[in-house]
Amino acid sequence: MPGITLMGAVDWDRRLFDSLIPLPEGTSYNAYLVRGSEKTALVDTVDPAKVDVLMAQLDTVQRLDYLVAQHAEQDHSGSIPAVLARYPGAVLVTNPKAKELLQEHLDIPDDRFKTVADGETLSLGNKTLRFIYLPWVHWPETMGTYIEEDHVLFSCDFLGSHRAQSGVFAERHIVMHGAKRYYAEIMMPFRSFVIKNLDKLAGMQIDMVCPSHGPIYKDPTFIMDAYREWAGDPPHNKVVIPFISMHGSTLKMVDRLTAALADRGVTVERFDLTTSDLGEIAMSLVDAATIVIGTPAVLTGPHPKTIEIAYLAGALRPKTQFVSIVGSFGWGQRIVDILGGLIAPLKAELLTPVLAKGEPRAADMQAIDVLADTIAARHREAGLH
Numbered sequence: 001m002p003g004i005t006l007m008g009a010v011d012w013d014r015r016l017f018d019s020l021i022p023l024p025e026g027t028s029y030n031a032y033l034v035r036g037s038e039k040t041a042l043v044d045t046v047d048p049a050k051v052d053v054l055m056a057q058l059d060t061v062q063r064l065d066y067l068v069a070q071h072a073e074q075d076h077s078g079s080i081p082a083v084l085a086r087y088p089g090a091v092l093v094t095n096p097k098a099k100e101l102l103q104e105h106l107d108i109p110d111d112r113f114k115t116v117a118d119g120e121t122l123s124l125g126n127k128t129l130r131f132i133y134l135p136w137v138h139w140p141e142t143m144g145t146y147i148e149e150d151h152v153l154f155s156c157d158f159l160g161s162h163r164a165q166s167g168v169f170a171e172r173h174i175v176m177h178g179a180k181r182y183y184a185e186i187m188m189p190f191r192s193f194v195i196k197n198l199d200k201l202a203g204m205q206i207d208m209v210c211p212s213h214g215p216i217y218k219d220p221t222f223i224m225d226a227y228r229e230w231a232g233d234p235p236h237n238k239v240v241i242p243f244i245s246m247h248g249s250t251l252k253m254v255d256r257l258t259a260a261l262a263d264r265g266v267t268v269e270r271f272d273l274t275t276s277d278l279g280e281i282a283m284s285l286v287d288a289a290t291i292v293i294g295t296p297a298v299l300t301g302p303h304p305k306t307i308e309i310a311y312l313a314g315a316l317r318p319k320t321q322f323v324s325i326v327g328s329f330g331w332g333q334r335i336v337d338i339l340g341g342l343i344a345p346l347k348a349e350l351l352t353p354v355l356a357k358g359e360p361r362a363a364d365m366q367a368i369d370v371l372a373d374t375i376a377a378r379h380r381e382a383g384l385h
């Protein structure tokens, strides 16, 4: 688009975000140069690991009047000090909360800042930037920037995807998998804010969404509709079973539950935690009505890998309505106490767990069938499809 240039860096090789989240498709840190008839602004910077890429792109920019910081997390803000050093006259434009965080994280001097209110505008001449607070997607201070004349929204983390690609624009059938995965890992804990922010944007004419990660949306309707479905629609008639088995007993119970649920028309997605990718599990949780964790006892507690997944589910807070636990133990167990505490933030109904002492017997398998009956009935009663 005239006057708007995609800058930033494609990080093809990054495989982990926050030292936690797998990035099978890499990622990008998008910065955007906006040239008005009178002033020039750069919207966001890049992860400090890619500062040289951005600085080389800026070799063609003689004068920078404004640097807009939409988000204080370092993958976008980490190169702000280098940009401010190159352009001593540039003003760092952000909101008061982001200013506070940027000063804490990057030690930026007070006199470089200009703070803006929600909805405030800044003229670049023939282009007008309007700042739109988008709290909690992904941090409390996050904001977007809208170009009034072009109907372009720089949405920061919101609506993005962790995807490295050579092309600039998003193709729906290619981007959706990664976008859902990104939503699950980054946005899902803030579902109510996702909806509020979508509502806030609903009254605006937005012809293009330029996120800070992944490709640009020339037709943003599909990604905004997808976010509304992921965050707001009822979950599906689906059970996610993250499990681990040491000697085969828990596996037998998980196999039985999988078959029993399938017989009752319930979709099952199961993940062996010795080989599964956390991002795939998080994505599966986006629209699952029920989570059943399968674990043997390790000493008297659950297997540590199920502790990780229960903690993650509690932290990501998907739309889950029902939870349960199946597994086996040797001589005693506190599995339900420990896992139940970790998944408590879901505020989901705990359906009677099935824990077998040693090899699961016929009575244990019948209890699994009863659990499948209960899950299917609860999903039916809730009208889930």
Ligand code: FEO
Residues within 6 Å of the ligand: 071, 073, 075, 076, 138, 139, 157, 212, 213
């Ligand atoms: Fe892409 Fe929340 O930073």
